[in-house]
Amino acid sequence: MDTRIVGQVKRVNGPIIEARGITDALMQELVQVGEARLTGEIIKLQDGEAIIQVYEDTTGIAPGHNIYGTGAPLSVELGPGLIGTIYDGIQRPLEELEQISGIYIEKGISRPSLNREKIWPFVPLLKEGEPVEGGQVFASVQESQRINHKLLIPPDVKGTIASIKPEGEYTVEEEVAVVRTEKGDVPLRMYQRWPIRRPRPVKKRRPLEIPLLTGQRVIDALFPLAKGGTVAIPGGFGTGKTMTQHAVAKWCDADLIVYIGCGERGNEMTDVLTEFPELIDPRTGRSLMERTILIANTSNMPVSAREASIYTGITLAEYYRDMGLHVAIMADSTSRWAEALRELSGRMEEMPAEEGFPAYLPTRIAEFYERAGYMTCLCGEEGSVSVIGAVSPPGGDFSEPVTQHTKRFVRCFWALDRQLANARHYPAIGWLESYSEYTDDVSPFWAEKAGKEFLDNRRTIMELLQKEVKLQQVIKLVGPDALPDSQRFITEVCTLFKNAFLQQNAFDDIDKYSTVEKQTRMLAVIVGYFDRGNEAIKAGVPLAKIHRMPVLQDISKMKLTIPNDDPDQFDRLMLKMERGFAKLEELYV
């Protein structure tokens, strides 16, 4: 336990503590407050005084209590054992805390983030005498069935391997190798520490060209996210931010998911904890929990730890990226994080900018999202961190500061629409307000996997959706009967597209996840229906007859009836549709 006293408490105001008699405390140093040893961080130093934000409840802290320095900034432990664990905002393992303090989280308790007793199978990949530099892989550990955890030389270490342990089983704390550097020998363990507010270094940023496939049709087909990209999901309460995040976390093709529950409901984390271990990843056939790290700082947990949780999460993600993995982060919700900033800023009596938020809010948002990217890592492999951030605008009003500033720094925007949510149309991603700047970047991928036709179909349907808005305005004024059949047909196709394609049932076994092929085929069916119907209308078939074609029922239920692994059924559906139209045309032409 640290005994270096760096100052005394002067004033307590919620999670913010003013301290006096500050000696050699460092900026952003991790400190412990009082004999209860509450974890805190120095955020301001001035004239022998400091301001400390405390990550735990400060009840009972009084002026005069000692403040102990740890000499290091707020850091996380990186090593095998992270996956499948649930942490709080400052990387305390919640399951172990439960063993100490029961169902409530008591103050001042701490446990090492990584289990010290657990034994891991260590496989050395380098030999004595080999030169190494920061970020290089020196050994590997099979962390879970699907994740081969590569042990990396810490980024600031360069030299030659002086010694390395043979293959065998070790705990994370045992010394497994020694690197001889210019400054002396550096022992290596299976874990390393990294300050959460500092991005981990990489060799090079790469362009974003590969989509992060989510199996959610409205996302993959209309508003794709690239691996290494950033997206914001804004929506008022009840519009399905968390549901969308859960769906993406479950089915996206990332190697690893870091799910940050930042200032949200406790039961939502419980939901993830109970549901994920039982869900099977369609790509690997393994439990989804084997690729998930959870960070839970629920709304009733201390507000400063909420501020830190976002950085804790992204640092873990960067560490796995550095091994050459594709990591996706879900941050739910960044608004709560921004509000934590506001609360702390208010308690420090800083001059507020918009709606009480501090003036540095946009800088902080930008810093966070810029830690995403598709990188060539120091070890030479390619890896990515994609950030999916939920935003909870007050009153569902997107003009508020957090949404607006976030919009400046993300390239993809999935706007959740209240009206769609009210109609229980999920995912409630509105097609008019949402956009993705990655659409063109990932087009070559789609052209290769799904054919050029897919891109054309996509364009067709987007145009139809735009046209429909205009037509609906007309309908509102004069009623649908005033429109010619060809235009009413557009509105009908759009309705069909929304029901049959965009709306997706996350709880249906067949519908919850769609492969690239299924999405391509479904889109082709709907655009095919539009093209063929147009021809028929031109040939004189009345819309009412087309509307009554039995195949329409099949199309609108194809998402529920045709499984991912049986795309041949789409051929039969197309055939049935063609026959239906041919029969109608025979009658009327």
Add this chain to the structure above:
Amino acid sequence: MSKDAPQIDEKRLLAGREYVGVDRIDGPLVFIKNTHPVGYQELVECVDPAGKVRLGMVLDTSDEVVCVQVFEGTAGLNMPGTSARFMGEPLTLGVTKEMLGRVFNGLGVPRDEGPVPVATAELDVNGRPINPTSRAYPRDFIQTGISVIDGMNTLIRGQKLPIFSGNGLPHNELAAQITRQARIKGEASDFAIVFAAMGVKNDVAQFFIRTFEESGVLDKVALFLSLADDPSIERIITPKTALTLAEHLAFDCDMHVLVIMTDMSNYCESLREISTLRGEIPSRKGYPGYLYSNLAEIYERAGMIKGRAGSITQIPILTMPNDDISHPIPDLSGYITEGQIVFEREMHGRNLYPPVAGLPSLSRLMKDGIGDGMTRKDHPHLSSQLFAAYSYVKDVRNLASVIGEEELTPLDKQYMEFGERFEREFVNQKHDENRSIEETLDIGWSVLKALPAEELHRVTDEEIEEFFY
């Protein structure tokens, strides 16, 4: 931790010390200079000039001055004649099962003639965050007998489901009806009701007491009343006191506790009052920036715990100022609670009871508590279908108000008919009507008959076959 020992002794010693005279009184806040080091959120006993003790809590502590909020108000205090004792520990509530059937004030002091109950445990009223890994995910369906709740916005045991209402709307009647009728399918269990009233009128409190009396559950109810004419500051502590008892009953005594809190808007206003007095930087509409965290500390004290038999289900009631759902109080509540039952004045005007607006109402925990084996297998799809169809009804009504009902297409006219039947037959029911879930779902299918089968996109063909025809 050997250093700890002398400090605690010192604390006990200092706790007995009484400071005579305070330096500033501002609203419910009292400022005292030159004290010993006082802990944050410590309990304070203020003795007024007449010798009566009022409880308070430390809001801000520093070397120079301590700021105390006095829960029973500061009226009648003077600067030289008031003294303060710092108790060295946070505000606690002595809890026991015997508190059921009794009436207390916001601080847990008996308001009825009965004796002070003998506490079996002293608990910190501020509560502590529940470890998310200790929570059990709530999935037990509670049948309230009210179709619009059971069918469309199902209440789950351990859920926090608020009623967003407005002045003059029948939220009290609905809450009373829920407490009368709520039960778990095929299970008789040990239950209790904790009722917290913040700044509500005497009549409202009497209404609830009468309801509990009539349904014969009064000895299962603990009431914490901080009425409209009590000091507004007391409201800040009332829900916390009530929830402290609820936690004890649920997690120590294995009871299923239903907590009704009314009116959360009054609680938030008291919070704003304190915040303004302290000169804090406000966020929206003058409410403090920590309103979200503060509400979360209340709402998150609901749920179920692994390995414990009890549960806490919360039904907070709040009146939306000016019926505005985007007002910070309902807005922030909606972000924390697991759904909301929203009242609509227009429906109330049309004599529909309960006037629950179909579309903005929501139960987030519904998905895991309904369906085969829990309610009935057609429930999930049926409710989704009703929502979808009713949402289209709203569009059609808008259209009809512009072009006139006669101009609607035949299909749209069918939707108008469906909307009318949905509201009159499904939503609307009597104050004492207790429908089983099967009845509710059957009514749902029967109102859907206003529509042609092809329009039912959200239900499967088999369900149409079995229930629709």
